[in-house]
Amino acid sequence: MARFSGGSPTREGLLNSRGHSPQRRFHDQVPRPSTDSEKPLDDEVDLHGNSPRRTPVGEWAQRWFGRHQASEQGYSDRKETGLGRLPEKDRNRGCCSRYKICFIATGVLLALFLILSGSGVLWVYKNAPKDGQSPPWYPSPLGGTIKPWEESYKKAATMVEKMTLVEKVNVTSGTGWAQDMCVGNTGPANGVGFPALCLQDGPLGLRFMDHSTAFPAAVTVGATWSKDLMYKKFRAHGLEAKMKGINILLGPSMGPLGRMPAGGRNWEGFGPDPVLQAVAASLAIKGIQDVGVIATAKHFIANEQEHFRQSFEWGLPNALSSNLDDRTLHELYLWPFAESVRAGVASVMCSYQLVNNSYACGNSKLMNGILKDELGFQGFVQSDWLAQRSGVASALAGLDMTLPGDGLHWLDGKSLFGPRLTEAALNGSLPMERLNDMATRVVAAWYQLKQDNKTEWPAHPPEGDGGPNFSSFTDEKIGLIHPGSDDKTTAVVNKFVKVQGKGNSHGRLARQIAAEGTVLVKNEGGILPLSRKGSSKKRDSAGKYKVGIFGEDAGPGDGPNQCPDRSCNQGTLGSGWGSGAVDFPYLITPLKALEATFDADAVEITSLLTNDIPVKTSSSLLHDKDLCIVFVNSDAGEGFEAWDRVRADRNDLYTQKGGDKLVQRVARECGDNGKSDTIVVVHAVGPVVVERWIDLPGVKAVILANLPGEESGNALADVLFGDVDASGRLPYTVGKSLADYGKGGQILYYPNNVVPQQDFKEGLYIDYRHFDKENITPRYEFGFGLSYTTFEFSNLTLTETKAKSASPAPRPDVESTPPSYSTDIPDPSTALFPSGFRKLRNRIYPYIDRTSDIKQGKYPYPEGYDKHQPPSPAGGAEGGNPDLYTPHLSVSVTLKNTGARKGKQVVQAYVSYPEGVVDASTGDKIDFPPRQLRGFEKVELDAGDSETVTMDLTRKDFSYWSRGRGNWIMPTEGEFTVSVGASSRDLPLGAKW
Numbered sequence: 003m004a005r006f007s008g009g010s011p012t013r014e015g016l017l018n019s020r021g022h023s024p025q026r027r028f029h030d031q032v033p034r035p036s037t038d039s040e041k042p043l044d045d046e047v048d049l050h051g052n053s054p055r056r057t058p059v060g061e062w063a064q065r066w067f068g069r070h071q072a073s074e075q076g077y078s079d080r081k082e083t084g085l086g087r088l089p090e091k092d093r094n095r096g097c098c099s100r101y102k103i104c105f106i107a108t109g110v111l112l113a114l115f116l117i118l119s120g121s122g123v124l125w126v127y128k129n130a131p132k133d134g135q136s137p138p139w140y141p142s143p144l145g146g147t148i149k150p151w152e153e154s155y156k157k158a159a160t161m162v163e164k165m166t167l168v169e170k171v172n173v174t175s176g177t178g179w180a181q182d183m184c185v186g187n188t189g190p191a192n193g194v195g196f197p198a199l200c201l202q203d204g205p206l207g208l209r210f211m212d213h214s215t216a217f218p219a220a221v222t223v224g225a226t227w228s229k230d231l232m233y234k235k236f237r238a239h240g241l242e243a244k245m246k247g248i249n250i251l252l253g254p255s256m257g258p259l260g261r262m263p264a265g266g267r268n269w270e271g272f273g274p275d276p277v278l279q280a281v282a283a284s285l286a287i288k289g290i291q292d293v294g295v296i297a298t299a300k301h302f303i304a305n306e307q308e309h310f311r312q313s314f315e316w317g318l319p320n321a322l323s324s325n326l327d328d329r330t331l332h333e334l335y336l337w338p339f340a341e342s343v344r345a346g347v348a349s350v351m352c353s354y355q356l357v358n359n360s361y362a363c364g365n366s367k368l369m370n371g372i373l374k375d376e377l378g379f380q381g382f383v384q385s386d387w388l389a390q391r392s393g394v395a396s397a398l399a400g401l402d403m404t405l406p407g408d409g410l411h412w413l414d415g416k417s418l419f420g421p422r423l424t425e426a427a428l429n430g431s432l433p434m435e436r437l438n439d440m441a442t443r444v445v446a447a448w449y450q451l452k453q454d455n456k457t458e459w460p461a462h463p464p465e466g467d468g469g470p471n472f473s474s475f476t477d478e479k480i481g482l483i484h485p486g487s488d489d490k491t492t493a494v495v496n497k498f499v500k501v502q503g504k505g506n507s508h509g510r511l512a513r514q515i516a517a518e519g520t521v522l523v524k525n526e527g528g529i530l531p532l533s534r535k536g537s538s539k540k541r542d543s544a545g546k547y548k549v550g551i552f553g554e555d556a557g558p559g560d561g562p563n564q565c566p567d568r569s570c571n572q573g574t575l576g577s578g579w580g581s582g583a584v585d586f587p588y589l590i591t592p593l594k595a596l597e598a599t600f601d602a603d604a605v606e607i608t609s610l611l612t613n614d615i616p617v618k619t620s621s622s623l624l625h626d627k628d629l630c631i632v633f634v635n636s637d638a639g640e641g642f643e644a645w646d647r648v649r650a651d652r653n654d655l656y657t658q659k660g661g662d663k664l665v666q667r668v669a670r671e672c673g674d675n676g677k678s679d680t681i682v683v684v685h686a687v688g689p690v691v692v693e694r695w696i697d698l699p700g701v702k703a704v705i706l707a708n709l710p711g712e713e714s715g716n717a718l719a720d721v722l723f724g725d726v727d728a729s730g731r732l733p734y735t736v737g738k739s740l741a742d743y744g745k746g747g748q749i750l751y752y753p754n755n756v757v758p759q760q761d762f763k764e765g766l767y768i769d770y771r772h773f774d775k776e777n778i779t780p781r782y783e784f785g786f787g788l789s790y791t792t793f794e795f796s797n798l799t800l801t802e803t804k805a806k807s808a809s810p811a812p813r814p815d816v817e818s819t820p821p822s823y824s825t826d827i828p829d830p831s832t833a834l835f836p837s838g839f840r841k842l843r844n845r846i847y848p849y850i851d852r853t854s855d856i857k858q859g860k861y862p863y864p865e866g867y868d869k870h871q872p873p874s875p876a877g878g879a880e881g882g883n884p885d886l887y888t889p890h891l892s893v894s895v896t897l898k899n900t901g902a903r904k905g906k907q908v909v910q911a912y913v914s915y916p917e918g919v920v921d922a923s924t925g926d927k928i929d930f931p932p933r934q935l936r937g938f939e940k941v942e943l944d945a946g947d948s949e950t951v952t953m954d955l956t957r958k959d960f961s962y963w964s965r966g967r968g969n970w971i972m973p974t975e976g977e978f979t980v981s982v983g984a985s986s987r988d989l990p991l992g993a994k995w
Contacts (some may be wrong), residue, residue, distance in 0.1 A: 138866035139371030142400045142436060144820035145443045148880055150346065151380040151450060152818040158446035159821035162438060164194045167427060167828045170441040171848035173199075175419040176407025178846045179387075180486030183470040183495060184248065185209065185581075186387070186405045188444075189848065190462075196445060197462050200470045201298075201384075201405065202243065205253030205270045206577060206711070207584035209567075210474040213500040214242050215508040216562075216586045219577055219709035220254060221688065222519035224272030224282055224733035227785075227908040228940045231515050232282045236289030236297075238508045242501040243295045247470040249453060250296040250349055254286040255582065256338035257301040257353060260688070260734060261768045262747050266308035266638040266650035269578040269687040269709055273733030274769040275784065276337035277935045283338045284345035291346060294451050294458055299342035301353035301386060302362060302373065304335050307749050308641035308650035310758045312354040313391070315641055318753055323356035326762035331372075332963035332970075333766055340377055344881025348381035348447035352401065354389045359757065361391045366864070369400025376874040377882055381450075382443040393418040394426045395864060402440040407846040413486055415844035424833050424848050431861035434825040442821055471497040487842035502587070509713060516710035516717030518906075522728035522788040523736070524696070524704040529679055531724025531790060532629075535604040540628040541673060546606040548626055549596075552668050553633035554659065555685055556593045557611035562586035569643035571635065571658055575685040576714050580640025580650075586712055592633055592683065595715030599723055613660045615667055629679055630672035630700075634661030636686040651749045655691040655740050657684065662694040669700035676700035683707055683718065689736045692781060706732070724790055729906035729940070731787035731985070735770045735780045742780065744772045770986045771931040785910050785935070785985035791901025791945065795909075798982055798991040801892040803954070806974045809967075810885035810957060813878040830856045875969045886961070886970055889954040891995055895982045896950050899943035909951045910983060911937040913959060916976025923966030928973075930962070933981060933989075955980070 146155035162170065172189030173196060181187060186201030203209035207217050215238070217223075223235055236254065243251045258265050260274030268274075272282035283299065290297040305311065310322035326335070339350070350373060352363040362368060363385045373379045382402035390396050390404045396418070409416040417423075426432035453459045460468030473495035475485040481495040502508045522530065536547025559573020563586055569579040574591050577583045593609055600607060610623055613634075624630065634657040641650040648658070656662055669680040679702040684690050687709060695701055708730075710717050720726045737743055746764030767775050770784035830853040841847065850856070876882050893911050915930035937953035960978060961970035983989035 137367070137871075138864055139366045139375070139871050140398065140864070140867045141433075141870065142366075142370045142398065142439065143374040144435075144439050145374075145380050145446060146820035147816045147818055148378055148380050149817040150880070151446060154446045154449035155380075155442065155818070155821055157449045157454075158442045159823075161191075161194050161196060161445055162442045162821070163823055165191050165196075165441065166193065166832060167437075168424060168833050168848035169193060169196075170437055171420065171423045171427070173444050174403050174437075174440045175417055175423065175846055175848065176403070176405040178407040178415060178417070178486060178844050179412055180475055181407070181484050181842070181845045183473045183475075183483075185474050186250070186252070186384075187407075188403065189846075196448070197469070199249040199444075199448070200247060201250040201252060202246075202248045202470075202474070203252045204582040204584070205255040206582050207239065208242055208246060208248070208501075209581060209584050211246065211472060211585060212477070212496065212498055213502060213587065214246070214584070215239075215502050215512055216576065216584050216589070216712040217508075217512050218516045218519055218711040219269045219582075219687075220272050220282070221269040221733060222708040222710060223515060224278060225519035225521055225708050225730045226515060226940070227278070227731045227733075227938055228518055229281065229285055230940075231511075231518060232285040233289045234511060235515055236286035237292060238289075238503065238511055240290035240293040240295040240297075241503075242508070243290070244293055244458075245499055245501040246472055247468060248295065249448070249459075250298060251290055252298045252300065252351065253290075253582075254283050254297065255300050256280070256283045256342065257303055257335065258306045259335055259338070259768075261306040261762070262651075262749050263655060263689045263734065263737070263743055263769075264638070264652040264740065264749050265306055265688070266652070267578070267580065267582065267640055269638070270582040275733070275935050276334050278733060278938070280338040280341035281938075284341040287342055287345040287347045291348065291451060294453060294455075296348040296381075296447055296451050296453075298349040298351050298384070299339055299347045300351035302339060302350050302383075303353060303368060304331070304357050304762070305353035305355055305362070307760070308639075309749060309751055310355075310753060311641050312389070316753075318756060318758070320757045321355040321361070322750065322758040322760055323359045324760055324762065325358050327765070328965050328968075329963045330762055330765045334768070336372065336377075339373070340881050343373075343377045343379045344887070346450075346880060347379075348450055350379060350381065350383050351386055352383055352389060354386050356757070361389070361396075363389045363401050364392050364396040364399045366399035371871060371874070374400055375871075376877040378877055378880045380443070380880065381447045382440070388412065390418050393422050394432050394861070397423065397426075397432055397436060397440065398864065398867065402443050408844075413844050415846065417846045420846040420848055421850050424850055425856060428827060428830050428833060428850075428856045429858055429861075430827060434823070434827060438821075438823045438825075471499050484842055484845065487845050489842050512711050513713035513717045513720070516707075516713050517720040517726050519708050519710070519730050520717060520721045520728065521706040521708070521730035521732055521786075522703070522721070523706055523732075523782050523786065524701070525728075525788050526702040529681070529702045530722060530728070532722050534599060534601045534723060536600070536628065541626060541678070547604060548628045549600065549605055549607050550623060550627040550630045550668075550672065551593055551596060551607060551609040551633070552615065552630060553661070553664055554611055554613050555633035555635045555661075555683075556591065556609065556631075558589070558591050562589035565645070567639070567643060569639060570645045571637035571648075574633070574714060575635040575637055575709065576711050577709050578637060578639045578687045579643055579645070582640065589712050590715040592715040592718055595719040596631070596722075599719045613664045615664070620667075620671055624668065624671040625674040627672050627678050629681070630668045631681045631683065632665050632668045633683050633685070634665060635659075635684065636661075636688075636690050638687045651751075652687070653751075655689055655737075656694070657686075657690055665695040665701070666698065669695060669698040672700055679703075681705070681722075685709065685714075689734050691737065691739060693738050696781065706730075706736075724903075727790050727903070727905040728788055729908075731785050731908045732782055733784075735773055735784045735986075736782040737773070737778070737780050742773065742778050743769070744776065746772070766931055771934065774932040774986070783985050783987040785908065786988070787908075787985075789901075789905045789907065791899055791903050791905035793905070793907040793943075793984070794898045794900045795895055795983060795991050796898070797894075797896040797950075798980075798993050799894045800980055800993045800995050801894070802890065802995065803892055804888060804890045804957075806890070806960075806972055808971055808974050810876075810883045810961075810970060813873060813875050813883055817879075875967070882958075883970075886958040887956050889956055890960060891955045891980070892952060893937065893955060893980055893982065894950055894952045895991060896948055897941055897943065898948040899945055902945050904942065904944050906940055906942045907984065908938055908940045909953075910935060910985065910989075911953050911955070912981045912986065912989060913955070914979040914981065915960075915962070916973050916978060918976065919962075919973045921964050921966055921971070923964055926966075928962055933986065935986070
């Protein structure tokens with residue numbers, strides 16, 4: 003069935019496979035007005051950003067309703083140009099009906115009028131946030147300064163030197179949404195043999211794909227705490243991408259980190275601890291890139307909620323601004339990106355929202371100063387889909403590639419790069435040195451991953467049979483080759499290449515990951531593992547053991563691919579929704595697996611696959627059961643879709659669709675007034691509050707199975723019946739209420755300004771750090787999980803491998819010299835469309851129409867552009883100053899399996915900093931969380947066996963970010979405490995250093 007429908011790119015747009023409008027669903031209520039007046043942002047904010055300027059409400063209203071046409075220049079300044087609805091990157095694109103737009107627009111205008119007229123000030127923010135809260139960082143550092151990339155840059159320099167201007171522009175610009183087969187496609191440089199590149203989602207599996215694996219979500223991978231599985235999952239993922247002809251995989255995701263437990267896309271990452279997230283992300287990148295596919299670290303950075311993440315997606319002209327200080331940025335949100343760069347990631351995706359009131363994809367401090375200078379990133383920065391909000395300004399700020407190529411609207415054919423980048427180079431506003439570096443970074447990444455190997459990566463047709471062998475826009479074998487254009491040419495677009503591994507080996511891997519990512523949090527009386535034959539303790543001694551299975555989440559519903567991008571909660575929950583979701587090739591339901599696993603000769607299974615148990619049938623369904631298993635869930639996803647009243651971010655942390663009432667009903671009535679046992683299984687995108695039923699006498703066991711992917715039921719059965727140990731551990735904290743997570747843990751559901759402001763005032767205190775600081779007892783702490791065996795920790799030993807010292811070694815000298823090219827501006831005539839060239843509608847080309855359009859003038863460069871910034875002392879290599887990763891302390895501990903069966907335990911090491919630390923450069927007293935995860939290892943032991951586990955902790959593990967020095971500083975006075983155990987609150991061993 004076609005995934006693309008032709009027609010107007012506005013109202014009709016791209017339709018999904020069921021013909022629904024692709025635009026995200028609006029709020030069904032007017033945003034609640036804020037009573038806050040305008041006020042300055044936190045003075046501590048020190049990243050490059052833009053502050054608001056104001057314009058009368060009347061003018062803003064005209065802009066809102068489109069009476070002012072959007073500027074299409076995009077190169078005159080950093081001003082945000084253009085209004086309109088911007089759908090998210092999804093094959094399901096298009097515009098919402100006009101009455102909804104008017105409804106929201108009218109509501110927002112009315113709210114703003116009431117707010118501002120009440121304060122006596124009829125002024126609101128204009129479209130363009132202007133001056134920021136931190137110094138700019140220019141120029142963009144050149145790539146090619148790091149030894150591991152030296153040969154790739156030499157090869158890239160040879161190629162780029164031969165490129166024409168339009169070829170350089172072509173490799174840095176997407177061709178436009180749905181112009182080719184992938185969700186992202188760049189243009190080729192045919193004259194030098196550089197191919198068009200295919201970019202495809204995502205972090206869970208391959209989006210819009212046939213014959214590929216629906217792996218467990220990253221939150222489930224994080225719950226395994228297994229470095230081995232983290233690598234294997236993403237290596238398999240990378241192999242599938244390569245076999246489909248994908249050059250660049252849009253994953254892994256480490257942003258959002260998980261600041262807010264109800265965040266819609268938290269499930270795409272590995273958990274809210276920076277070290278757990280960093281370890282998993284770096285192993286994911288190695289897995290993907292070890293098979294030759296370019297990995298993408300995303301979303302850079304502080305992209306922590308879906309509400310207001312993108313301009314106009316939520317009815318506001320600007321996205322939300324995440325406002326945070328340097329220390330919070332470095333010690334929490336940047337940590338996984340630093341490890342990703344250290345792992346050699348070849349691409350980073352900048353995020354939609356603003357950071358300190360400057361769009362992330364136009365933030366020079368973030369991209370130039372932190373990513374490319376401090377972290378030594380050698381690859382290219384790509385925009386999230388339509389996250390670019392300016393032209394020359396974003397290129398100067400460090401953006402190297404725009405995707406999908408369209409400008410401020412989907413399918414508008416008006417790129418902010420493409421021909422505009424060509425014009426900017428020709429009129430001198432964009433220095434040729436910057437364009438050369440942009441192209442070189444893209445080509446160097448291609449060489450770095452050895453994609454020039456024609457055996458591994460055959461040439462595209464007609465020279466070869468390489469390139470993507472699928473279409474993101476139709477399921478049919480024959481389809482349009484440029485579906486987003488007016489070209490009606492068709493060809494074989496889907497070759498249906500099977501990439502799931504020999505004998506579905508990737509399915510078996512998915513099953514293992516899902517099983518090890520299943521967390522047992524309650525097991526009263528050792529009710530688990532179950533016996534296939536049931537139990538001798540049954541109500542009817544002469545009959546079979548009777549098991550009741552309850553809940554919609556146990557069954558298939560209407561099928562796993564019922565809703566676009568999995569954007570509804572029906573049937574068993576195997577994935578969240580959005581661009582990170584995939585089409586399930588199959589989905590093993592819990593019911594199917596349990597029916598296949600229980601011995602049918604000894605066990606009788608009754609199922610009710612609904613969350614509503616009819617009152618009249620409760621006695622027949624519940625009262626004769628020897629065991630009841632209840633399935634409930636909680637879903638969320640990306641901001642371009644909504645389900646029921648869940649608008650991407652969850653509204654709360656309770657189970658959905660009446661799940662809590664279902665558990666209460668079953669637990670109280672199973673076996674006649676709760677005389678039989680109840681097991682609860684929860685599938686969820688993140689933490690779920692279980693307080694409404696966790697202490698009911700009938701609830702004997704609880705399993706948090708996260709998002710298990712295609713092998714859901716089989717993996718669950720493996721754990722329930724003890725075929726594998728219950729070895730999952732929580733990658734997040736389960737609180738007793740959403741309020742327990744603090745003010746920083748709350749979604750901003752209603753705009754507090756036309757540019758919504760979200761201040762990260764909690765700093766480092768998210769998830770377990772907040773619970774520990776505030777001495778709040780969680781229901782289940784970070785790192786917690788039960789096993790079917792028992793373990794003992796002993797013999798903790800700390801061995802100093804390098805003495806403490808306050809500062810890392812000086813930044814090392816540049817290891818390699820960046821390429822150097824002529825900066826002469828070519829003749830504009832060389833950039834004209836070739837004679838007789840056929841233009842396709844909405845496709846992005848690098849050519850210009852007329853040389854007369856090229857006019858020299860004085861370009862208004864951003865403030866501070868002419869002041870070159872000094873290199874960061876925290877830089878010098880991929881991931882930062884290499885001395886940050888020098889081991890200073892070796893931690894060893896003995897782990898013994900004291901139980902009766904084989905099992906797995908996660909050895910976790912936490913560091914507590916000395917008290918009374920003062921930053922000498924500022925006089926600030928430095929506050930530290932009570933404990934922070936710094937290392938972990940998952941160990942499998944036979945019954946009675948012991949093993950010595952060793953973890954090396956580095957300088958960075960014992961340092962904090964000093965805002966005064968702009969560097970990592972290690973306290974040298976006082977003592978660190980290293981605590982080791984099974985969770986953040988089960989740490990039986992501790993030692994001083």
